[in-house]
Amino acid sequence: MEGSSPLVALVPALPLLGAMINGALGIAKKPLPRLMAGGLASAVMLGAAGVSFMLLFGMLSGHGEGGHAATLTQTLWTWMKVGPVSLDVGFAVDPLTAVMMCVVTGIGSLIHIYSIGYMDDEADKDSVWRFFAYLNLFAFAMLCLIMGDNFGMMFVGWEGVGLCSYLLIGFWFKNSDYASAGKKAFVVNRVGDFLFLCGLFWLFWTVSGRTDANVMNFAVLSEVVSKDPMIVGGAGGLTVTGICLLMFGGATGKSAQIPLYVWLPDAMAGPTPVSALIHAATMVTAGIYMICRLNFLFILAPAAMAVVATIGVLTAFFAASIAMTQTDIKKVLAYSTVSQLGFMFLGVGVGSFVGGFFHVITHAFFKALMFLGAGSIIHALHHEQDMRNMGGLRKYMPLTFATFTCGWLAIIGFPGTSGFFSKDEILWLAFTTELYKDLPLGMVMPKVLWAIGFVTALMTAFYMTRLMCMTFFGAYRGGHGHDDHGAHGDHGAHGDHGAHGHTPHESPMVLVGPLVVLALLSIVGGAMNLPHWIAEHGWLHHFLSPVFAGSEALAVFDAHSPLEFPLMGLTLAGVTASVGAAWYLYVLHPEKPAEIAERIRPLYVGSLNKWFIDEVYGFTILAPLYLLSRQVLWAVVDAQIIDGAVNGAAAAATTIGRGHGAAGGGRIQVYAIAIAAGAALFAAAYALS
């Protein structure tokens, strides 16, 4: 099943090389010219994408056991070795990794190319090389995360993407709001990372005592656990449930789920290509990827899976409720991302790892597309992000409009588009899962999960249609009153675009080109995993089966339920109604939304202010923490105990020194008396003994 390939390490090495060249030249104050910096970064990503697809196609044509693809591995060197456990700088490409690699490098390449155009109005010449060096570094870290063959490499990547995310959110760090958004993302992620580490330690603690295998290696661990679940305390046991919950805690940080989702909306402070690449398509899906990678573990803990699915669907619903009223186009997309990530967790949580992962891919297509589309709009409108100042853009930006429409069709689940297949599969599998049947309320739970997911799908259709209407339809509302642009556009001059040319214009090809590619993928991407009622086996399902074979045997779905088509029809009808309602409110009667908002004022204010979660966290967590820090840790522990100890030691030394100094008065006869007294003392002691 295994083969070695020297090409594997090339995939992460190329972006690293790009980051090093751009970074080193930049630090040496001889940065590459703008176009070359971007060109280099894009070229290495295209190279990595080329190698990734080569590996993928190689796996498709080569046949291992039972017609399944073989795993390619490459170990560069041993990082550390303790007893039987060896952490290697090694990569393993199994089908799951291969697909994810292609998504990351493929979409990454498009976004790198797009960034060349997006960043061309950066006034600060230092920004450009910095941006591309960070972006390449991110790609490297992300590839380490997904390609590493052991927990060590995964964790390096896990932390690496967090670092790059922090650097890129705070990219315009001269704006203190943006810088603190980066800090917030970093700190919130640390909470998750801590939980992840705890889970990892617990796992290691449990397993390493019971076997001599190198359990930090995923393939080995998978084999060991599949062979004997007792090694992690047995299926459904407290140990495996606890480990999985802690690891899922890490995922809630990285993948922005309740309760740690709060950083992602703020992360929109970064440049829009960053939002598309890191905070929509790749990094935030790391949590789902991790659960897919550890599917053999999670499947043994139905209770943890139930928590995953519940948190997922609640996050989906909650974030959608906030997205309904946001006016910043990137904020809507950000909450939409949180919501869609919730769907993915719902998918993996009900035991359909393929379904969840399928949604990772399709979401990467259409959400990257929409973020880049939003970036195209923001670029054309000179860093205007407020949808209230947009409108009617379909006339001015026809290509952006056309491609954005493809993304919109995909996310609302228009039949035939990629989002339709992936979302529908998740909802259907949530409805039919039998994973929880041994848990209390296990029979009702799938239906409840489905119901919340269903409502969320309708809300998604509504707020995405609202975004489309406010942005592309109606009359253009911008072009006057540039006063309020300071809030968004204060990170640099806007170059030579005619900063006050009030008519928006289509973006250049370098921006639109990637949009067209992603639009195509959003529409036809569903073909990679067609449902059973079209093709017998979806390609993705078949291709990934070596990875998920063990857990698929344990996750049971009620495949014969006659309700599949009725439920699908219900969803479609609901979505259509939502779209119609949004169209009615935001295009036909633009005055209505304000009236409705007035009528349901508490709900409206709550949603607009993100249900005051930031304030609640501020009051319940940050304020006590600040109080503890200032009043106890600073005023008492630091100022009194630590400083006291340091100053006290110094004062004691001074006092003792002064005493000795007084004794050494320079009078030789005083010394002589001391000697005599000492001698007398010894003599007396001798005499007495």
Added chain:
Amino acid sequence: MESVGLFPVLALSATLFVTGMAGVLTRKNALIVFMSVELMLNAVNLAFVAFSRQTQNLDGHVFAVFVMAVAAAEAAVGLALVILLFRNRITVSLDDLNILKG
């Protein structure tokens, strides 16, 4: 020849030693202090010789000769120091020679 016994010799030695010590500790003139140190050395010599005779062991004599040799060398160096001190400071009073304080 009649022997005087150990005790009177040791008593004399002790008296000389204490006298020398008193001089070292109380006199202000460096030269006097110096002479007092010589007195203490010779008191010790006397004790060495007395014990040597008492125990019929020549080690005490050997030590006494060594002490005298060292005392002579010390007297040469010490007196040179005192003379140099006087040249530099126009005084040999120990009260004034106290710049080496802690």
